[in-house]
Amino acid sequence: MPDAPSNYSKEYIPPWGVIAICFALGLVFLGMGNADRVFWHLTSVGEPVPGRVVETRSHRVSPRDTYLTFTPRVEFTDPGGVQREMNVKSGSSHYNFRKGDRVTVLWRADDQSVAIELPFKRHFGLSILFWTFTLIGAGLVVLSLWFVFRRWRGRRQVI
The missing domain is CATH 1.10.287 (Helix Hairpins)
Structure with a gap:
């Protein structure tokens, strides 16, 4: 069937x-x-303004460290029109900035600090x-x- x-x-x-x-x-x-x-988007806090790297300092955070930490110094004009030159507080072991490089500075007016916006890679x-x-x-x-x-x-x- x-x-x-x-x-x-x-x-x-x-x-x-x-x-x-x-x-x-x-x-x-x-x-x-x-x-x-x-x-990255949530942790990059601050108002972006154009800036320029003036100097890059290298140092060891502690005497026993085997690597260097780089902290750039940047110059920029804040949103209020004031010309500033400041060190980035938190350093890194892999900054690829040289003197004269154009960067985007993240200006934090509340605590008067800056960070550099790193290109996302x-x-x-x-x-x-x-x-x-x-x-x-x-x-x-x-x-x-x-x-x-x-x-x-x-x-x-x-x-």
């Missing part, structure tokens, strides 16, 4: 729980793929990893939205 013909036009549409998990995982992967940029291996996370996250979010659309479209056809 032959089987009843099946309807191949119906596609599997996952339940709401699976769609929600897919969407949530997509957001998590998107967050992981862009966490460094978000963190990712290393090649990290870039591949973060782009992979971003693409997986975007794919999961789009897939979950597609499933929601299919459920909505299927409900409209049934009614």
Whole structure:
């Protein structure tokens, strides 16, 4: 006895729980793929003004350190129009600034301090990893939205 013909036009549409998990995982992967940029944006506090590196000093934070810490001195005009020359408080072991370099100074008027806005760079291996996370996250979010659309479209056809 032959089987009843099946309807191949119906596609599997996952339940709401699976769609929600897919969407949530997509957001998590998107967050992981862009966490460094978000963190950089949240921690770079101050009003950006153009400036110039006047001098770069190097020193050891403690006598036992095996590396040097670089603290640049910058000149800039604050938003109030006052010409200033100040040292950056927090040094780094990897500043790539030389005397005369044009930089963006982050002026913090409340505590009279400055920082230098570093150009955002990712290393090649990290870039591949973060782009992979971003693409997986975007794919999961789009897939979950597609499933929601299919459920909505299927409900409209049934009614």
